[in-house]
Amino acid sequence: MAMEEKIETAILNLQKNNMGGYFVENPEELLALISTLIRKGEKIGCGDSVTLEETGVFHYLRNGPFLFYDKHRAGLTSDEKRALYLKNFDADTFITGTNAVTADGKLFNIDGNGSRAAPMLYGPKQVIVVVGTNKLVDTVKDAVSRARQIAAPLDAKRLKKDTPCVKLGKCIDCRHKHRICNDFVLITGQLVKDRIKVIFINGDYGF
Numbered sequence: 001m002a003m004e005e006k007i008e009t010a011i012l013n014l015q016k017n018n019m020g021g022y023f024v025e026n027p028e029e030l031l032a033l034i035s036t037l038i039r040k041g042e043k044i045g046c047g048d049s050v051t052l053e054e055t056g057v058f059h060y061l062r063n064g065p066f067l068f069y070d071k072h073r074a075g076l077t078s079d080e081k082r083a084l085y086l087k088n089f090d091a092d093t094f095i096t097g098t099n100a101v102t103a104d105g106k107l108f109n110i111d112g113n114g115s116r117a118a119p120m121l122y123g124p125k126q127v128i129v130v131v132g133t134n135k136l137v138d139t140v141k142d143a144v145s146r147a148r149q150i151a152a153p154l155d156a157k158r159l160k161k162d163t164p165c166v167k168l169g170k171c172i173d174c175r176h177k178h179r180i181c182n183d184f185v186l187i188t189g190q191l192v193k194d195r196i197k198v199i200f201i202n203g204d205y206g207f
Contacts, residue, residue, distance in 0.1 A: 048116055
């Protein structure tokens with residue numbers, strides 16, 4: 001199946017699962033779309049995401065007319081970060097990436113402490129998920145494999161963790177004290193229609 005057809009199928013299935021689905025070609029189109037989905041003065045939370053950094057979303061939020069709960073602000077203490085994580089539950093919009101989207105319209109994520117996955121599940125009025133087409137997979141099994149064997153080792157390396165996957169380049173289901181693969185979360189649908197909106201961006205973004 002061609003990528004265009006895969007994306008169309010995934011968007012249709014996201015809609016069947018009560019989630020919104022969009023496709024953009026580049027970061028410029030992405031930011032233009034996001035600007036129509038969030039309003040001036042909104043409280044905006046975010047998950048840890050290389051995709052949002054690469055596409056300029058974080059820059060847009062930092063410089064826009066929003067109350068942005070920026071977890072990447074320099075000098076934050078662990079207590080200050082925790083306070084931001086809790087504020088995310090009361091955000092108007094939570095923006096994040098995801099580890100994988102399946103062709104049948106499901107989202108899969110692995111989280112270290114739940115601070116990204118938890119607001120996706122409950123709290124914010126709207127969740128915007130930005131995902132490169134490199135993360136579109138066929139099945140949930142493929143999504144789990146992608147998250148564990150591709151995303152997690154790269155993310156652990158980015159975070160400078162001393163876990164086996166950093167050294168080996170693959171997951172061995174370790175029990176290391178710095179393990180980041182603690183929460184395995186599959187979102188199969190939404191009770192509130194279009195609360196979660198998934199935006200596919202053409203190309204390889206994030207892990």
